[in-house]
Amino acid sequence: MISKHTQFETTLNIITKIQWLLFIGMLSYLLINYPNIPEWHYGNVLRINGFTLLIWTVVTFFSALISSYGKNYLKGFKYHSKFIALSLGFTLSIMVFVMANHIGGLIVFWMLMGFFMSKLIGINASWGEAKEALKYTLKYFLTGSLFLSIGLILLAFYTKEITLNGIISKVNEIPYYITLISGLCIITAAIIQSAIYPFHRWLLSAMTAPTPASALMHAGFVNGSGILLTLLSPILFASNTLIILFIIGGLTAVIAQFTKLLQVNVKQKLACSTIAQMGFMIMQCGLGFFNAAVVHLILHGFYKAYLFLSSGENIAHSKPQNQSNITIKPLQIIVVLLYSAVGTFLFGYLTGKGIHLNSGLFLTLIVAITVGQVTYNIVKEPSLSVFQKTVLPPVLFISGMVAYALMYNGVTTLMSDMPLVAVPLSVSPIEITFGIIFLIGFFIMKLGIYRNHPWIYAKLLNISQPNKKTVLMYKS
Template sequence: MTSKYLQLETTSNFITKIQWFLCIGLFSFLVLNYPHIPEWQYGSFFKINGFTLLIWTLVTFFSALISSFGKNYLKGFRYHASFMTLSLGFIMSIMLFVMTNHMILLIAFWLLMGYFMSRLIGVDAAWGEAKEASKLALKYFLISSLFLSIAVFLLAYQTQDFTLNGMISKVNQIPYSITVISGICIIISAIIQSAIYPFHRWLLSAMTAPTPASALMHAGFVNGSGILLALFSTVLFTSNTLIILFIIGGFTAIIAQFTKLIQVNVKQKLACSTIAQMGFMIMQCGLGFFNAAIVHLILHGFYKAYLFLSSGENIAHSEPQSPTNITIKPLQAIAVLIYSAIGAVLFIYLTGKSFDVNSSIFLTLIVAITVGQLTYNIVKEPSLSILQKSILPPILFISGMATYALMYNGVTVLMNDMPMVHVPTSVSYLEITFGLIFLIGFFIMKLGIYRKHPWIYVKLLNISQPNKKTVLMYKS
């Protein structure tokens, strides 16, 4: 038994070192060749460009990080070898999915990603709830693959081309009704994998996965829909289905933030947070900013991997807290408004957006709200002096926006050979109306108004529950 564990540890160390070596190599190649990244194509099957290398770098980084963490976390776990094998298969399927140019392979690798993730969710084969969670997730992923298959085969039949490049170049020749059906099927496939409402229960039920698998899922797998939507951005623009993404993503972001507030389980809280972040990512795609969605995918991956891998420490140090009422003095309110406006202008300038009234106004509004919230948290802190309260907000949001702008512009350059990844659209009355609903929902959440209405609490609690078969159904 000792030699078996020793062999497993040696293999784990070797795989981890290979992953770190690949990550460092890919990152170095990107930096040394930026912004003129060479492109390779292997017949009609595979292509490698700047975007491919970017995703590969991220995937190998997160896999190496989680593998390093898992070496100690999973020591003695009877399914450690299975976890390592499935994780490696999952990582390889993502890398192959991103580089494929053939539609049959694209569907196959999309399905393979879902298969490996469902197996990771149920890696503890002796745990009944884990097996049920795995079955539920696989069912959702099969449905997602089915809708993607319908979209791809409709497009391929109309264009007589099974390559992604060829299909996208001929999308304007396809009848509008077929393009709409294909666009809707691609959207459904994407939102299922990202656990967007009403397809969110598979993620809430997936807490049976070991923490390293959860980190891999929340930092990588659910983000895959952002990649899928970016690859088919031309179809979504041509079919005029972006508004669907905008509305579904916005509603999900607000509802999931509400449900996050009432969770008592740390992993369920993180799951609701992921659903909200995926809603925001989908919303950005709906605004025509697929490059911003990829940046969000990257930042969310770092953020959520850290939160999951440190979740045990958070449990040890957390204490129940009573909700605080939001109160603000006139001078504090003025400071919040001024810094919000400065933050919005700085965001427009650093990311190269214009002051024209188009879909980018929604991203600017969200940035202004974020800066305002940051400023509010600082000006309300009693331990800080007036000078510190005046200086800290601009230092924090300027440095944060500079970092974001650097990533945003860098990702945009790496995606420059992909059509329609950064196309602001005109603002419709429907978008304005929903924007107001989004804003009202945000303030209802922040002001805690929902606490005064028990029926809202019950409704939110019900929709944020995992599938019943994945919770305490197999007690011995």
């Protein structure tokens, strides 16, 4: 007699192998047919193109990775089989959503993504906090689905089209007030799922999920808004609502970076980090660079999956550290500024972004800040020699820029069938003003000025708290 446990282990191994085979198959198909990926349609209901296959490849990789990790991590877990079923349902819902051309499919599978994720968050049915987290997050996800439904149905009503391609082909014939309402509804659905302020609290309240589910959430679910905005980008352009994405994304990125510094729980710290990264992704959409947003969501998925799956090891090897103020010598300032300028030039040369007077300048600004921060961390490291401090920064950012440029150009090619991939916008006074505010906020954070003002500290701490019912409310 074969025990139920052995049967389950065998089934789990088969499912995991199938997932890895799917990933290998998707990746091989992309590589073999790149750059000319054939497009396939099933009537007006489904469509598969380079962008569809790109997202499928990423999704199947994360699904297979988390399934492999969960085999040992969740061994003996009462709801292990339920976790596998929900994870598969979530993966399939993303895959169908990406290839859906009928607005009914878009709405239904966007809703199913939220449903499966909320079930994963509250998978431990015997835990009161998990039940509350399930209800709390599901409320947000259903609200987002409602806004998406209103936006798409409104467009369908005025265009007499029920497919995404049909609506986009007639978007310029729709009255502006209709596209504006629809654009705002689509943006609301996107920022709810990405936990953008003021809808961020659901992600902070979702820590009841097992670590593999958290990895899937942060690597795959919150990134879904980037896919949604890319699919519906013509509507955002027609409604002139990109500036809204730029502002709320930038504000979220700065605020979430602040709140990350105040967290003592490793998963809450990672949640704040995810919110900040989603802010950057939304901001890239607002700048008209949907291809950059897709690259960002892919890279963030890899990075955050690694951080969550290795979070236990990080706890074991970490110890409390005192906050240190930023101190830098004049020569070090010159080195940081020089390398920031070189890194920015290299970024613009390799990707073509930021070399003209348009919204791409903001992306190069972020690159300059990132390169400067990395350089500062290296030149201030006491264990490194002068030679190492001189050589390491260019080696790191040159290799990083080249790798990013390769991926950026590859993703852009795969997205060539999409209606709008990268449409830089002219720089407006609003964007310049917000760029200055963004820089001021960054330096306030890095210099630790907020620590000298208790009311700022208290405000940041309060807005970065989960819903009270999801934290220690049901002690047994």
